[in-house]
Amino acid sequence: MGVFDGLEPKDVLYYFEQICAIPHPSGHPGRIGDYCEAFAKAHKLRYLRDKAGNVVIFKDGNSAKAPVILQGHLDMVCVKDDGVQIDFLRDALPVYTDGRLIRSRGTSLGADDGIGAAMILAVLAADLPDLPPIEAVLTMDEETGMFGAAALDASVLRGKRMINLDTEYEDVIYVACAGGARVTITQTPETSAIDDACLCVSLTGFAGGHSGTEIGTGRLNAVRETVKLLREIPDCRLVSLCGGEVDNAIPNACTAVFCADADAWMRVRDKHKAQILQSEPNAVMTFAESPAESALTAKSTREVLDLICALPNGVQKWSEEIENFVETSLNLGRCRVGAQGLELHYSVRSSVDCAKEALVESMRKTAEAYGASFETSGAYPAWQYRKDSPLRDAAVRAYQTALGKTPQALAIHAGLECGLFCGKIADLDCISIGPDIDKIHSPQECLDTRSAARMYKVLLETLRNL
Numbered sequence: 001m002g003v004f005d006g007l008e009p010k011d012v013l014y015y016f017e018q019i020c021a022i023p024h025p026s027g028h029p030g031r032i033g034d035y036c037e038a039f040a041k042a043h044k045l046r047y048l049r050d051k052a053g054n055v056v057i058f059k060d061g062n063s064a065k066a067p068v069i070l071q072g073h074l075d076m077v078c079v080k081d082d083g084v085q086i087d088f089l090r091d092a093l094p095v096y097t098d099g100r101l102i103r104s105r106g107t108s109l110g111a112d113d114g115i116g117a118a119m120i121l122a123v124l125a126a127d128l129p130d131l132p133p134i135e136a137v138l139t140m141d142e143e144t145g146m147f148g149a150a151a152l153d154a155s156v157l158r159g160k161r162m163i164n165l166d167t168e169y170e171d172v173i174y175v176a177c178a179g180g181a182r183v184t185i186t187q188t189p190e191t192s193a194i195d196d197a198c199l200c201v202s203l204t205g206f207a208g209g210h211s212g213t214e215i216g217t218g219r220l221n222a223v224r225e226t227v228k229l230l231r232e233i234p235d236c237r238l239v240s241l242c243g244g245e246v247d248n249a250i251p252n253a254c255t256a257v258f259c260a261d262a263d264a265w266m267r268v269r270d271k272h273k274a275q276i277l278q279s280e281p282n283a284v285m286t287f288a289e290s291p292a293e294s295a296l297t298a299k300s301t302r303e304v305l306d307l308i309c310a311l312p313n314g315v316q317k318w319s320e321e322i323e324n325f326v327e328t329s330l331n332l333g334r335c336r337v338g339a340q341g342l343e344l345h346y347s348v349r350s351s352v353d354c355a356k357e358a359l360v361e362s363m364r365k366t367a368e369a370y371g372a373s374f375e376t377s378g379a380y381p382a383w384q385y386r387k388d389s390p391l392r393d394a395a396v397r398a399y400q401t402a403l404g405k406t407p408q409a410l411a412i413h414a415g416l417e418c419g420l421f422c423g424k425i426a427d428l429d430c431i432s433i434g435p436d437i438d439k440i441h442s443p444q445e446c447l448d449t450r451s452a453a454r455m456y457k458v459l460l461e462t463l464r465n466l
Contacts, residue, residue: 003095004102008453011125015118016102016447019074020110021092026075026246028089029053029140029148036074036121036138043125052151053140058133059124065132068466069162069430071417072117073142073149076110079245081443082204082253102447108249111447112210112440113142116165119456123463131463135159142166142417143248145182145378149417154424161391162430163462164418168213168437170451173395175431176411178212178349179356179382179419182247183330183363187307187342187372189300193293198239198259200290201226201269205282208252208442211331211347212414215250216315216324220279222254223335224313229272231305236260237295238304240338247333247345249441254335257290258301294339304342307370308335311344311363317355326413328355330363342372349413351382383419383430385411391429391466398461403454433458 004013024032029052036055040047046058055074061067078088084106086094094105103109120136135157139148167174206222207214223243230236236258243254269285276283296304313332319325328350336343346363350356360376367374386392392409399407418430435451438444 003097007097007099007449009122009456011122012118012452012456013449015121016115017095019114019117020095023089023091024074024076024110025078025088026141026144029074032074033140039121045124048156050151050153052148054148054152055138056156057124057136059136061131061133062129065466066161067133067135067159068463069135069137069157069159070120070123070165071137071139071162071421072113072120072165073139073417074117075141075143076112076114077108077143077246077249077441079108079208079249079441079443081106082202097449100449102449103445106443108441108443109445109447111437111445112168113166115437115447115452116434119165119459122456123459128460132466139417143246146380146415146417146420147378149420150380152424154421157425160425160428161466162418162421162428163459164416164430164432165434165459166416167412167432167434168440170436170455171405171407173392173407173409173431173433174412174416175389175392175409176351176385177383177416177418178351178413179353179380180347180349180415181356181360181379182377183346183348183360184375184377185344185367185372187304187370189304189342190297191294191300191339192297194237194259194295196259198257198290198292199265199287200255200257201285201287202253202255203276203283203285204253205284206252206280207282208250209439210414210441211248211250211333212349213412213440215329215331215413216326218279219250220276221313221332222251223332224308225272225276226254226256227305227308229268230256230258231309232268233260234264235298236301237298238301238337239292239295242336244332244334247331247347249333250331251333252442257292259295303370304337307367307372308332308344310366310370316359319351322411325411327351328359329413330359349415351411351413353382380415381419381423383416383422386429389429389431392431394465395431395433395458395462397465398458402457402461
C-alpha cells in the first residue's frame, strides 16, 4: 500500500510517490535518472540520456498531429527544519497526506518539480492514442542554474510547442519569466586565539520560501537578521556564522557563535527580538554558552559583517508595467563563515536582462571593495512574452472545458527553463502550468492533490486540443 492509495489521480500520485522515494537533490542525477531510464525500458519507449543526466523519452501518438514537448526537471531543493535528521543523498522523503494535502515531515517536499515529472510519466504510461506524439524532456540541475537544460542537445526534438510543468498556481498560465544568475563571494578573514567563553545564538522558525515567488512578500532573511544583530554588539568577534542551505531559498534559520560582552549582547538581543517578531511571528531566538579556541579578529569580524550588509538583498525594483510584480531581486540564500573563510551564495533574478547584469556588476564592485573574490555561474535568459500563441489559446480552451473557468496569463519572477528552450528551438511556442503548491523551497511545502487531479485533466485536454 502506498501513501497516496485511494487519492486521485491515482497514476500521477503513484509516480510522485516513486519520485519522493528516490533521493534527487541537485547535483546528484544518478538514481532519479536510472529510474526514468528503467521506466522507458519497461514501457518500451525510445529514450536518450545525455552526459548532463537529462532524460528524453519519446512516445508515438496520432501521426496526423505534430509532436509536443512536455518538459520538467528532476532535481529538488533540499531544505529542512532545524533538528530534523535526514540524509538527502540517501533517504526517502518522509511524505504523508491528510487526504487532500501532501507534505514531508520537516523537509521540503520536492513537488517543485516532482509533480510535473509525475504528470509527464503518467502521460507516457497512459493508453491515449488520440494524443499527439510526445517528446518528454526531463532535465537535471534546474534549481542550481538550469545546467541540464543548458547542456541539452535540442536537435533531437522535432516539437515546436512545449508545455513546461514547473509552476505552482492552478489558475494561471505562465507566459514569461525572469532571467537569473548565481553569485558566489568568498574571502579569507584573519583569525586569532581566544580565551573568553563564547555565545551561540540561533534564529529559527522564519517562514523562508522560494527566493523568486516569495521575495516580494516581506519575509525576513534569517542570515541578514543575524548579521544586523551582530553588527550592533560592540567589540564582537565572530567564531562562525551558518545560515541557509541553497541560494534560491530564503534562509529560515541561522546560527552564530561569537565573543562579546554579555550585557551588551542582552541589550541588542531584546531590541532585535522584538523587531523580528513583528514580521516573523513564529521566529524563535535561543542562546547558550559555547566553547571556542579561535575567532575572527575584531577588524575582520567588522569587515565581514559590513560586507554582508553592504551587499543588496531582496526586491531591488518593482515592475512599472505590471502591478505588484517584482522586476529585479536577489537573495542571500547560503552563508558560511568560520576558520576556513567566508562564503556567500546569492540568486539574482530580473525580467530585464540588462538590469540583472547591472545588479551583478554592482555586487562585483562591492565585493572587490572589501577584498573579496567574486564568481558568477548558471546564468539563464528571461523568457519573453509571445503575443501570438496557439498553444496558449489551446490551454485556455482546455481550462474552460475541463474546469469551467478561464485562467490568467501572467509572468513569473521565478526562473523557468522556457527561456533556454526558446533559445535552442526556433519559433518555439511554450507555456508553463502546474497545480497549487504552497511554500515551495521550505519545510512547510505542500501539494494540493485535488488541484493536481484538475491540472492533469487540463494537460490532457490541452494535448487533445492540439
